[in-house]
Amino acid sequence: MAANTMHASSFTTNKMNNVLGRSSRRGAPSSSSCLSVRSSRNNKVKKSSTMIKAAMIEEEVALDEAPLTLLRPGGEGDANEMRAKFEKMVRQAQNDICKAVEELDGGKFHEDAWERPGGGGGISRVLQGGKVFEKAGINVSVVYGQMPPEAYRAATGGQGAGTETIPFFAAGISSVMHPINPMAPTVHFNYRYFETDSPRDDPGAPRAWWFGGGTDLTPSYIFHEDVAHFHGTLKGACDKHDPEYYPRFKQWADDYFMIKHRGERRGVGGVFFDDMNDRPKEELLAFATDMAQAVVPAYIPLVDKHKDDSFTQEEKEWQQMRRGRYVEFNLVYDRGTTFGLKTGGRIESILMSLPLTARWQYDMHPKEGSREADALDAFMNPRTWLA
């Protein structure tokens, strides 16, 4: 909070937003779920008297167990629809990956399920304080929301839509897993499917839809062969569908996972893609399915290899500082996190990605030639991991 920026910004965000007619953060909706107080006895949610309703996403209601489907009843549950196929795929992936993590860790995931009155909901699974993992979370969620017409026009290349908001559907899986050992890397992955309805006041206009996702690795220390195995496994899944996917999506990940104010990435990347709708839905579903199934073979062996490595206090502190960088990326830049915080998604699921513990040490710079300096160089200057 340097005084210079503190001031200039209070000027810019406060007054400029008014001038430009933007809503200032001060007026942004708060999550309601964050105010719920859950008794340790059961899963019922009691609400605070100071509840602030979320403006864009309905308040969720806790369920005692995960429902068969998070889709709305009726037509949208049609097994032939991509909505149903994608939910089935991500829930299978959640089961498979949780199973592999539990086998490695020995601990068990805790599950929280919820739904929203207007349809949709989610299933969060968290393993905290395990033998191998400090914190591992895997979310599945389905959202029925509303988007501004400008956003719809952007999605459809400027066609259609009047002044009304456009209903949209989104389903996805998202996960971050932080191991305890500083020699074992953190992983993140997220795969999602999105579609809009036709505008109510322009029923002839097309529906928009697309797929997006990615898987990326965040080590504290670089073991070249480990990163090569991770990238190689992702490349193998990509190559089954298009040899141009891996190089393109590897670059996209190097661009996306940038902590701009540090000039360094949070890790060594992987693949990232968005807005994919240039092939039949079935082909893109198959691609997303293969990418989700590649998470276990790409990642689990790296943690298994390093989970019992010896390490020093200094190495643990370096890991903790890199965890701090992870927090900086997720709270400042990550699209899903920043959007979720503004729109009132289930806060504990959105911030499940944050590490159990993190550290900010003033003006710490690795010694030249150290393993920490090598890692920082890899975060600042993306490497080619595959020959």
Add this chain to the structure above:
Amino acid sequence: MAANTMHASSFTTNKMNNVLGRSSRRGAPSSSSCLSVRSSRNNKVKKSSTMIKAAMIEEEVALDEAPLTLLRPGGEGDANEMRAKFEKMVRQAQNDICKAVEELDGGKFHEDAWERPGGGGGISRVLQGGKVFEKAGINVSVVYGQMPPEAYRAATGGQGAGTETIPFFAAGISSVMHPINPMAPTVHFNYRYFETDSPRDDPGAPRAWWFGGGTDLTPSYIFHEDVAHFHGTLKGACDKHDPEYYPRFKQWADDYFMIKHRGERRGVGGVFFDDMNDRPKEELLAFATDMAQAVVPAYIPLVDKHKDDSFTQEEKEWQQMRRGRYVEFNLVYDRGTTFGLKTGGRIESILMSLPLTARWQYDMHPKEGSREADALDAFMNPRTWLA
């Protein structure tokens, strides 16, 4: 990173910003200072080959010692000007408050000074790993920058300014101090003076100027008499200038220090004000001076009282989770921090406010009737601390 929000947001920030002609964060300038690598031997700064220049704030150059003034040479150094008077005030406050903290802690502040080629600079003082304080930082800085004409028009009620950016000046002091003991509270304060030139293409238009600032307390556990002492000391400094200041600025702090996605404040507030220009500059300087001088009597006794309190592991973890909330507020909402990260201020000074360590525990809710629940209630429902 719940999949739902991950998706919807990738849509919103990516495509909508293009539609609305906003620049997306992806294109935001990065700090250059964050890429400097400082050898442990001296204070010289070596630059990385991948340097990205900051767009809005010049790259700083490290100095071996703090200069007599951070102002540009010549007229702007005039001792009769508010620019010079305000710099003198904040540097005196930095000296006085550092002295009081060193007496309490027994440790010494480390000083980093820097300047920018076009004028301005700063002095950061940090005490890390002390006997009493985990991390305490006090910054003084002076900035010569450029603002968009819309911002100038907003500041001057829509008068003047053509299409060119307007030069501005800002000087201030900013500080956050995190004690080790979970019974001892964290404090933040920031006092600043801002003024613009007349637009180059509208020399007759008025200069804009104002004062802003605040002091707020963030305890992990509530000791009513301590919070009352803190607020009472700030009220005493306010009342010397206007009996309406304290109630107005207490409310402003309760509004400003809100973690919207949690529906809770980061602490128990204090005072916050901005855009003050409704009195002669000398009166507002005297007010800012009294507020800065109130920090030591308002805060230091609370830390002195609790620095040796006994505490449990659970109490330390609760403090660490509240530190996590502090990180969430500063990275997501704090105007100075969010602006500074976008514009390339000295990153280590901007993020000096972050705690040495923090914790995010999934879905943790204090037991009803516990001291933690009482603190959370105070953060969610602001209290009247003074009879």
